[in-house]
Amino acid sequence: MPVHNADIAAAFDEIADLLELRNENPFRIRAYRNAARVVRDLRLDLARELARDAPLPKLPGIGADLAGKIAEIARTGTCRTLANLRRGFPAGITELLRLPGLGPKRVRVLYERLGIASMEALVRAAREGRVRELPGFGAKTEAHLAEAAAVRLGGARRFALALAAQYGEPYATYLREARGVREVVIAGSYRRMKETVGDLDFLVTTTEAAEAVARFTAYPEVREVMARGTTRAAVRLACGLQADLRVVSPESFGAALHYFTGSKAHNIALRRLAQERGLKLNEYGVFRGRRRIAGATEESVFAAVGLPWIAPELREDRGEIEAARAGRLPVLVALSDLKGDLHAHTRASDGRATLRDMALAAKARGLSYLAITEHSQRERQARGLDSVRLARQVDEIRCLNEQLEGIRLLAGIEVDILEDGTLDLPDAALAPLDLVVAAVHSRFQLPRAQQTRRILRALEHPRVRVLAHPSGRLLEARPGYEVDMQAVIRKARERNVALELNAHPDRLDLSDLGCRQAKEEGALVAISSDAHSTDGFDVLRFGVGQARRGWLEAKDVLNTRPLSELTRWLARR
DNA sequence: GCCGTTTTCGGCCCGACTGTTTTCAGTCG
Numbered sequence: 001m002p003v004h005n006a007d008i009a010a011a012f013d014e015i016a017d018l019l020e021l022r023n024e025n026p027f028r029i030r031a032y033r034n035a036a037r038v039v040r041d042l043r044l045d046l047a048r049e050l051a052r053d054a055p056l057p058k059l060p061g062i063g064a065d066l067a068g069k070i071a072e073i074a075r076t077g078t079c080r081t082l083a084n085l086r087r088g089f090p091a092g093i094t095e096l097l098r099l100p101g102l103g104p105k106r107v108r109v110l111y112e113r114l115g116i117a118s119m120e121a122l123v124r125a126a127r128e129g130r131v132r133e134l135p136g137f138g139a140k141t142e143a144h145l146a147e148a149a150a151v152r153l154g155g156a157r158r159f160a161l162a163l164a165a166q167y168g169e170p171y172a173t174y175l176r177e178a179r180g181v182r183e184v185v186i187a188g189s190y191r192r193m194k195e196t197v198g199d200l201d202f203l204v205t206t207t208e209a210a211e212a213v214a215r216f217t218a219y220p221e222v223r224e225v226m227a228r229g230t231t232r233a234a235v236r237l238a239c240g241l242q243a244d245l246r247v248v249s250p251e252s253f254g255a256a257l258h259y260f261t262g263s264k265a266h267n268i269a270l271r272r273l274a275q276e277r278g279l280k281l282n283e284y285g286v287f288r289g290r291r292r293i294a295g296a297t298e299e300s301v302f303a304a305v306g307l308p309w310i311a312p313e314l315r316e317d318r319g320e321i322e323a324a325r326a327g328r329l330p331v332l333v334a335l336s337d338l339k340g341d342l343h344a345h346t347r348a349s350d351g352r353a354t355l356r357d358m359a360l361a362a363k364a365r366g367l368s369y370l371a372i373t374e375h376s377q378r379e380r381q382a383r384g385l386d387s388v389r390l391a392r393q394v395d396e397i398r399c400l401n402e403q404l405e406g407i408r409l410l411a412g413i414e415v416d417i418l419e420d421g422t423l424d425l426p427d428a429a430l431a432p433l434d435l436v437v438a439a440v441h442s443r444f445q446l447p448r449a450q451q452t453r454r455i456l457r458a459l460e461h462p463r464v465r466v467l468a469h470p471s472g473r474l475l476e477a478r479p480g481y482e483v484d485m486q487a488v489i490r491k492a493r494e495r496n497v498a499l500e501l502n503a504h505p506d507r508l509d510l511s512d513l514g515c516r517q518a519k520e521e522g523a524l525v526a527i528s529s530d531a532h533s534t535d536g537f538d539v540l541r542f543g544v545g546q547a548r549r550g551w552l553e554a555k556d557v558l559n560t561r562p563l564s565e566l567t568r569w570l571a572r573r
Numbered sequence: 574g575c576c577g578t579t580t581t582c583g584g585c586c587c588g589a590c591t592g593t594t595t596t597c598a599g600t601c602g
Contacts (some may be wrong), residue, residue, distance in 0.1 A: 063575050232602095
């Protein structure tokens with residue numbers, strides 16, 4: 001069994017959980033949490049590096065001890081520290097820590113007094129009224145925990161970014177109508193454009209805090225008010241999404257926006273930076289002693305600690321602070337940089353609009369070219385095209401291009417990569433096309449080596465120029481297939497094939513880290529809508545957000561190039 | 574457990590809300 005970075009990170013997180021239950025040194029616990037995050041974010045496959053005796057790079061927050069544990073886990077899948085800790089508690093008890101309202105102290109009380117070590121046992125005990133008898137618990141806590149545990153057992157989930165936007169944006173609009181409100185921003189992971197968000201963090205600046213809190217909790221879609229104070233509140237919406245409100249006065253807007261945008265790790269790093277300068281950074285501003293020296297804007301907050309403004313998408317403590325210090329922040333790609341779209345469907349396969357409608361919709365969004373890439377014959381359920389229907393569509397596209405102005409359709413295909421790495425259409429059918437996009441749509445369960453070989457072979461095909469949704473994942477539904485992504489990215493670079501960042505809300509594939517790896521390896525990324533209707537182009541902004549999280553600049557993205565340049569790129573291999 | 578142009582020891586981010594308490598611990602973000 002290969003040990004992935006994610007496995008090492010999970011082991012460290014579990015150690016941190018168990019140390020918390022034992023009430024150990026909180027800084028030691030933090031060291032494990034930090035190490036888990038650093039390892040999880042790493043592109044370099046640690047176990048594989050160690051297997052070929054390569055020395056580990058120096059990683060922030062990982063010293064001799066943790067490096068030793070990484071080696072131990074990479075070799076054996078676990079480590080003695082974890083095994084020893086596990087002996088002290090029943091398996092699965094750490095899942096209780098994930099429940100809102102339950103931390104290590106209370107989990108320990110539940111376990112020691114009532115023997116509770118699972119979600120099911122907690123629900124049972126709460127229903128029987130035994131939880132309220134415990135010290136530090138009461139009837140309200142018991143009810144909250146029973147509810148939270150039941151929700152978790154029913155499969156609580158994170159929301160895809162685009163879905164969260166559908167709920168969050170109308171809510172923000174509603175809040176803007178409260179008396180005295182100046183600014184309403186959805187901060188948090190939403191503003192950082194993370195692929196999924198666990199809750200919506202609303203930041204409001206107003207002169208009438210009470211008014212804003214009242215309006216927030218009175219929103220018609222609120223199912224439950226979980227907390228309500230003078231400057232903050234928390235609710236659960238009918239859709240299941242949690243929303244948090246934070247109210248500050250306008251002079252603190254920038255500091256609060258920064259604080260509430262996170263990430264937590266980024267905030268901690270920035271506060272340390274402030275501390276080194278003898279300053280204190282909190283959500284109200286940057287302070288020297290009692291005097292506020294910054295806080296009205298985010299720029300002023302960063303400037304106070306000696307940094308240029310850092311885009312929210314970068315704020316993960318993945319090197320952005322060091323880059324800012326060195327004046328090496330990327331100039332991130334923006335939605336307005338996109339000149340075209342290289343993946344779309346029409347009625348010919350499983351789309352809903354006509355060629356002409358799709359072309360006009362793309363043009364209306366300021367794009368100057370659009371590749372039509374239907375499914376190929378193997379995709380029966382999507383009415384995939386065979387050679388004959390494809391040839392007919394190519395004719396239609398050529399014909400339509402004569403009539404269109406300001407937008408150019410490219411004749412393409414999203415051809416299936418078959419199990420052996422060959423393509424689902426003969427070369428003769430692909431020859432007349434402007435663009436061949438290749439994709440895996442079947443046999444996700446192949447062993448890693450075989451899946452990798454399959455995709456590498458497809459990339460060798462002389463006509464293939466884009467690899468669609470490279471990992472095959474569906475957010476919150478299906479993990480990506482097992483594949484050596486580094487080998488795929490390197491082959492793509494070698495063959496001058498672009499890796500798609502499919503902007504469909506359920507995909508966002510490549511991931512942010514995949515984008516960053518592509519950039520480091522020098523491979524191009526194509527941000528594509530995979531539009532199946534004229535509204536389907538709306539998702540491009542989420543694709544751009546993901547690309548920005550991956551540190552991509554306009555030059556790293558294929559479809560920021562104007563048509564003439566793209567045509568030249570397509571002409572040469 | 575990590576880290577160091579003040580330090581190899583003694584620090585390690587900061588504030589709000591809840592519920593259960595009689596002044597605050599636990600939890601969260």
